Amino acid sequence: IGQLQRLQILHLGSTRLRYLPDSIGQLQKLQVLDLGYSKLEYLPESICNLKDLRLLYLGSANLRHLPKVIGQLENLSSLVIYTNEKEPPSDELHPICGTVPSETIYNHLDHLPETFGRLKNLKNLLLYGSPITQLPDSFGQLKNLQILTVKPSSLTSLPDTFRQLKNLQYLTIDSGLFETLPEVITDLPNLRLLSLSDNHLTHLPGQIDRLQHLMALDVGHNNLQSLPASIGELNCLQILRLGSNQIRQLPETIGQLQNLRELRLSRNPIDEIPSWIDQLSELEILDLRSNRE
Secondary structure, three states, rough: OOOOOOOEEEEOOOOOOOOOOOOHOOOOOOOEEEEEEEEEOOHHHHHHOOOOOEEEEEOOOOOOOOOOHHHOOOOOEEEEOOOOOOOOOOEEEOOOOOOEEOOOOOOOOOOOOOHHHHOOOOOOOOEEEEOOOOOOHHHHHHHOOOOOEEEEOOOOOOHHHHOOOOOEEEEEEEEOOOOEEEHHHHHHOOOOOOOOOOOOOOOOOOHHOOOOOEEEOOOOOOOOOOOOHHHHHHHOOEEOOOOOOOOOOOOOOHHHHOOEEEOOOOOOOOOOOHHHHHHHHOOOEEEEOOOOO
C-alpha cells in the first residue's frame, strides 16, 4: 500500500484488519485515515511519518494504547476515537463529524501518552466510551484545541494544565463521575458551550460567571439543589438546561439573562412559575414538564 504516493483519503473502517502494514507510513500525501469499527490491535510506529495527516478516526474494541510517536503527527487537527461491534445509527449532530454514534460505545483505551501534548495543531478531540480516568499533564499544551468531547466519561479529575486551553470553545463531559465542577473549567475564557449532563453534580461554583462568552450550559440529569446567583452574570447565555435535578427554587438573577432563548427545567420539584420569567424577552422555549415532588 505504501506505493500509492498520491493517496489522500484511506477508508479501512468496518473491516477485520488486526494490524496495519508498516508501509502505511510511506503515504506522504495522506490526509484522512478512517479506521472506525475495525479489529485493530495496535498502530504501527511508522504512522508518525504521515506528516500531512489531518483527520484520524480510530474505532476498535481491541485497541488498548496509542503509540508514543502519535505526538509526531504535527498537522493532525481532528482525532475521533470510538468503537462498537456493529455500526449504530448516526442521529446525533456534532459540529465536527456531522453525526456521531448514538448508542453506548466502549473501548479499552485507558490512557493517553504523555507525548499527546505535542499535537500542536489538534483542534478537535472526540473520545467516545474510553475508560480514561485522567488526562496527561501535557494536555494543557494543546494550545489550538477548540472542541473536546468525552462521553461516556470515566474522568475523575482534570489536570491543572487544563486551564491553559485558552482556545477551547466546546467542552462536553457527559455521563460522567464529577460531583463538583472542576475549578480549572472556570479559567477557560473562550468557552462557548459547556455540557456536564448526567454527572453527579451537587452544586455549581460561584465563579461560574467568569465564563463570560458562554452561550450554552447543560447540567441536566445531575443532583443540583440550587444555583449560584452569579449565573445571572452570564450575559451571552442563550441555552440553559437544568432538567432532572433537585432544584426547588431558582435565583431571581436568571431574569437578567436577556439573551436567553431556551430554558429547560423539567423534572425538578418546582411548584410555581417564577415571576421573573416575564423579563426573558428573547425566550423561545420554556420546559417545565413533570415538576413535582
